[in-house]
Amino acid sequence: MITTGIQLAYLSSAALFVMALRSLGQPTTARRGMQMAAFGMLVAVCATLVDQRIVSYEWLIVGLVAGGIVGYPLGMWVPMTAMPQRIAFSHAFGALAATFVGVGEYLHGLHAETLSHGQTLALSFEIFLGSLTVTGSLMAFGKLQGILPGAPITFRGQNLFNLSLFAVGLASLVWLVATPYDVTFFMVILVIGTLVGILMVLPIGGADMPVIVSLLNSYAGLAAVATGFALDNNILIVVGALDGASGFILSMAMSKAMNRSFANVLFGAFGSESGGADEGASASGGEMVAIEADDAAIRLAYSQRVIIVPGYGLAVAQAQHQVRELADQLEKRGVDVSFAIHPVAGRMPGHMNVLLAEAGISYEKLLDMDDVNDRFSDADVVLVIGANDVVNPAARTNRSSPIYGMPILNVQDAKSVIVLKRGRGKGFSGVENELFVSPKASMLFGDAKQSIAQLGVEIKQV
Template sequence: MNSLIETAYLAASVMFIFALRSLGRPETARRGMHLAAAGMAIAIVATLLQQRIVSYEWIAVGSAIGAIAGYPLGMWVPMTAMPQRIALSHAFGAMAATLVGVGEYWHSLHTGTLQTFQVGALGFEVLLGSLTVTGSLMAFGKLQEVLPGRPITFRGQNVMNLSILAAGFAALVWVIVAPTAESAFFGMVGIGLAVGILMVLPIGGADMPVVVSLLNSYAGLASCATGFATDNNILIIVGALDGASGLILSIIMSKAMNRSFANVLFGAFGSTPEASAQSAAGGEMSAVAPDDAALRLAFAKQVVVVPGYGLAVAQAQHQARELGEEIEKRGGEVRYAIHPVAGRMPGHMNVLLAEAGVPYNKLIEMDDINEKFPETDVALVVGANDVVNPAARTNPASPIYGMPILKVSDAKSTIVLKRGRGTGFSGVENDLFFAPKTSMLFGDAKQSLTNLVTEVKAA
């Protein structure tokens, strides 16, 4: 039986690896999800064959509760709310890992089987796991706007947070030296829960994608530690995959924002809007009526749509696709420019537009589309701000200087759909909005796109 279980774990691990590879491309992502689901099903069945299981009744109860909670989360949550759903799932996963660690420690403590390596792995696991639980819940709250999206800071905050975290690691060392020190072990759980809250408080809502990805990495490392503590190979392999992929993703997103981990975690970026960019000072935004904007789009040969988080908030992805189709009926070519951090998670815009029926081959990544802007007749910016701000290239004094952006300012003309005249997350005025060849169409993105579709049809 043990050989059968280990073989099933190996097969599940291979499927997880191939699933991750498939998720790297839009056209194979669905297959990747199916592989991951099948691998998880195999791992669960193999775990249910373990001889360590005392009773199946509570397992059946937990499975029923999980199925009842999981179905609506998977089927009814809209794509626009996917980032916060993922954050909530991370909290549940980390909670499961933490409870397993606590249960394993309590059982081994009272059976007299605690070993130094085991208690070290369990301590590391519950510290990271409990931190991930509250950190993910805080991220969910900020993304869902249940909590304030702005950074919440106070004097000496970083020093206090690091001191509390250091106390957690001191408790970990104490437990390794004295495995029966229950107070130190459970103190780590409390410290982890507190650090998760305090760590996310000073981080702005627009930085939550990096935080969620980093917390995902922590949850993976916690699961990996649990695998070492319980001698479970599938947890070791899957935890390592989760931890490594989460860390890589966090690095990619930080690079896309020209930010360091330290700046994301401790910088409270965007908390105090700075003065407007100098090149935009004194300028005025030029408003355009829907019929005039539609006329330009209807007769354009090359159009690039640049979606941002405003498109997701307005749930306007279907209208964006419909407008693209109407332009193409009139002979224009439409492409969609995708910035790595344009939404609230990597691939957010890809998922939204693909779900709305936009073909994958029209979703063009930043590096590939940037060279096409000089030949673009109209760039249509829908709810994007900092990711199209030319100050990132031209103003060394700007907080976002050096951030890779979509070079929309190189297009022959630009139409920006924006709710109002406010700044983006960075608090910096966008030079693009004041440029002579930029026209601003103010209002709700969904309604504005609907009006444009109607006007293009009538043009």
Template sequence: MNNTLLTGIELSYLVAAALFIVGLKKLGSPATARQGNVIAAVGMLIAIVATLIDQSIVSYELIIVGIVIGSLIGAVTAQKVAMTEMPQMVGIFNGVGGAASALVAVGEYWRLLDKGTNIGFDAVLIAILGILIGGVTFTGSILAFAKLQGLVSGSPVTFPFQQPFNASLLLAFLAGSVYLFIHPTSPEILLALVAISLVFGVMFVLPIGGGDMPVVISLLNSFSGVAASVVGFILYNNMLIIAGALVGASGLILTQIMCKAMNRSLTSVLFTAFGGETSGTGNGATATDKTVHAIDAEESAMMLGYARNVVIVPGYGMAVAQAQHTIRELAEQLEKMGVEVRYAIHPVAGRMPGHMNVLLAEANVPYNQLYDMDDINPEFERTDVALVIGANDVVNPAARHDNTSPIYGMPILEVDKAHHTIVIKRSMKSGFAGIENELFYDDKTFMLFGSAQDVVANLVSQVKQLQ
């Protein structure tokens, strides 16, 4: 390849990297997220075209076949996957990225073996890291998908001697790695390391409960980026190194944000099996000790329609019922009556970071009505009605004062400070944390039972009659 063409490829990579960074910046706001996605996609297109120019990689025929198959799968999936299943889809994407990185690491190592090339320390190290991170990301993401999809229990799964077993896996991987450094032409050891990394990925996610899934999703996303970056070194591809590093860093930052929103450290998320099914409120009280104030749609509509301001708090129950479009319609009807409507978004509401933002954006809810937790909490004391739709743990006041509660110290949306609170839920069943929500028994709280889709549709009808 002549120097001019090589320079053109490197400049294309530089432009693509700049577009990635700009795209990530714009993804930080709901108002510019779509534009950021397009910009990053253009950057990826430039990077792919520049890479395809290097014919030493693989034949164009195989590349075209791969693009066609992948595009068909992606297009069909995008059409069929519901918005409620977006966390599962993200989990699968993370897994596919990890698997691709691990396969490239193994394939490149095997190519060096077949060529009889002297495999140096750096090549062995990069291959081992690619296998470890990629393998863990693949099986960990598949298990996360299974938990979110309900194929596997969402509660933490533990068994006797689990930690010693995990430690033995890690020691076995380290021992195999050392042996491979000494005897780099040992493909059977390489395959053994692949098997260990796959098992370790399962063991990594198995003890993590459903309540911690937003953290796990973002962490595995970071892993997939790091794996891609590592593989970039073995392929001597600067674009892959940069893109992987950006994904890895952004995923890690998001993981830290999620942990902060839950007031938990990453180590406690990974090793304390939080999120199992428990009973009680965390302080020994039971549901039978308190009274629930039920309300019907007509009374709720009157409270909402004659309020000055309403704050809507969406949760996973809204996602399950696919009620985001009906909620937007309710907000529009309330605004026609002069009610100020805002939405309060908790960072870990739902099953992945930004889950509620994605759903509300899909329903064309105005971006300026979405408020982060820190911005909306001071406003609840001046709010006439807080309408909680399918949220649970993120509005539980026990997080503020009950030091025996598993969620103690977690920042919450302080809806209990509103003048009145209406909670739409199917039942009194606990959330991911597995504890009773004391908000439901508050004197200012009214429970409106039923599917969010049906209940909100009824509210829309009742509010229209008030106009």
């Protein structure tokens, strides 16, 4: 009866996870989806706690308390601007748990002499993918947090070295499956997985972090699947498969949004500094034209339609609440205000949507690229806040540009553009932006939060 009850609980959890995943596809149902997922996880944990394989609860209680102590601050105190690195950090914790389970199960089977070839295969994949995800996620966290350089770090023959290391790990995996009790190859797999995770993210530029975080999420899911097979646990297999598949699909969607392949993301070292042009000038020789806050406020106040394009700079400045106040002021004057959200704006999928929604901006005003691109030609002013590559016309006009072919927002079609930018330097990817030197564009330099607040003050006086 206990076994039947556990399996029924797992089935209920799996159903809740599937429904939660579907609900997360729409902003209006995302909160409910998270609640269903949390409840499904609670059911799965409770079912596992009554499993007959558990002989002692002391360490489980310690783990629950420790997890709560760590998890509550991560969930409640980390600002939305730091959510990408928090997600990467969480991936590392999940993968670490899977790796520890794999090591523990292998040592248990080794001591009891019960290792089979099938179980060893599952455990090998588990520790390889798990250790890879741990170090890869920590590297991604370091780059997003600014602890590590955001630009790619490369060396001669790097791709060949990485592939050779991966091949050695795969060969060790095959050998361990053939000889399950050879601890040496088990340790080789663990060490190589750890190194591959570091070397895989090292050459990735900050502009590609959304894809990498999604890909690491997929790896964590696959590690959970392997854990499920090793432990003969159905819910781990189902949840891991959902996680792995969704992470892979999301990675594909993000790559498509940047018009790049997985191979180019993983091996292209995109985001390196490009040289040859002076700071503040583009390859076409144009110059950025500055504008003062009072002039920009007049232009906004007497517009009929304004489209705001948020980017990572808005998140860094934590200016989402000032943006909402600015939009409210413009709407009180009868201005039609909407927001254009690019699929890869920010540092993770949905970053801008979550950030603006947290500030109280209605979901109906957050328009996806496909919905908003035809509206730019009717906009009197487009206010670009901290966005760069997603509004760069070079993606369509410059075949030599690394971002050529990337879908962009049609900001250049607007009647005028005001760009909020901290300085005259290049964006995160290191690619010059032709929009910034366009005759339509004016640059309002300074901290985005202060600039937007100043715009609000000036609009009140118009």
